[in-house]
Amino acid sequence: MSDHPGRAGDLPVLLPxxxxxxxxxxxxxxxxxxxxxxxxxxxxxxxxxxxxxxxxVLSPLEVVVRWAPLLLKGFAFNVAISLIAMMLGTLAGVGLGLAMLSEGRVLRRVAWAVTQFFRNVPWLVLLFFVMFLVPFQVTVLGFRIPLPDWVKATGGFALPVMANVAEIVRGAVRSVPTTQWEASESLAFTRRQTLWRIILPQCVKRMLPPWMNVYALIAMATVQASIVGVTEMLTLTAQVHAAEGGRPELFAPLYGFALLCFFLYCYPIDRLTAHLERRFETR
Structure with missing residues (x-):
């Protein structure tokens, strides 16, 4: 093979x-x-x-469905606050109402003044009063007992309930005919025996419908707790609206869902109250 390129016997070489x-x-x-x-x-x-x-981008209905479990938990908290406030207010209200029926003039007048005061002040003002004047914790026998915001809010709602229940008790007892008192006195019943064994059992039917009306009012008023920082349904609704970017089209569906929850809860109470009024003939 020749060393010179280009000859006929050379093989082609493929270069990279x-x-x-x-x-x-x-x-x-x-x-x-x-x-x-x-x-x-x-x-x-x-x-x-x-x-x-x-x-x-989720539609308004999809947003409501997505956040409905969280919002319903907030609504359950509203219901819990209303139930506890109603229980505390009823217990205190019965005692206050009986105090207004006491034979002692001083006790009767003090109970009447307390009832009128808490019946004729705005509920929101009472709520602020309790929230900012009650300490966040109390010490009992060396033990510190915390008082979270929802506990203080429950106490704030219990005050107007107490006053309204006291007036319900007083009105129901006064509505019993005086012949009941005279008959029990002729049978040698004491005043306490007459009140607890004869009068109050008859007053249950008279007190139940207005008592249910008070509960419906307190259940709807629990949304005011959002103003003082309690995380309930209205607070969660505002937080959900902010988490979704504050879209204007979500305002009506989210708050409408809260409105619907309270309506579905309170409307049956109203219908049951009307039914009991017709049944017991207390109108």
């Missing part, structure tokens, strides 16, 4: 592909590098916008 390099050692021309870098930068800048435009 030669890459032309620039002075900087890169396989691209500077203009090409700038174009490629600009394209990558533009793609990176456009990526967030593309991701945002590609995200799914």
């Amino acid at each position: 592909f030669a890459v032309s390099r620039t002075r900087a050692g890169f396989p691209f021309h500077p203009l090409q590098a700038w174009l490629l870098g600009g394209g990558l930068a533009g793609g990176l800048l456009a990526l967030p916008a593309w991701a945002q435009s590609g995200s799914v």
Whole structure:
């Protein structure tokens, strides 16, 4: 084989592909590098916008369904506050109402003044009064007992309940005919025996419908606890609205859901109250 290239007996040799390099050692021309870098930068800048435009925006109904379990937990907390406040207010109200029927003039007048005071002041003012004047904890026998906001709010709602129940008790006892008192006196019953064994059992039917009305009112008023920082349904509704970006179209569905929950809870109470009034003939 001849050492000179180009002769007839020489075999062709396939050389590797030669890459032309620039002075900087890169396989691209500077203009090409700038174009490629600009394209990558533009793609990176456009990526967030593309991701945002590609995200799914939930409809108002889907948002309500998505957050309904959390909102219903807040509504259950409203119901719990109303039940506890009603229980405490009823126990105190019965005692206050009986105090207004006492034979002692001083006790009767003090009980009447307390009842009129708490019946004729705004419930929200009472709530603020309790929230800011009651300490956040009390010490009993060396033990510190915390008083969270919802406990103080429950006590604030129990005060008007107490006054209204006291008036219900007083009115129910006064509505019993005086012949009942005279008959029990002729049978040598004491005043206490007459009150607890004869009068009050007859007053249950008279007290039940207005007592249920008071409970419906206190259940609807528990949303005022959101003003003083208690995390209940109205507070959670505002937080959900903020978490969804504060979209204006979500305002009516979210708060409408809260409105619907309270309506479905309080309307049967109203119907049952009307039924009991017709049944007991207390109108």
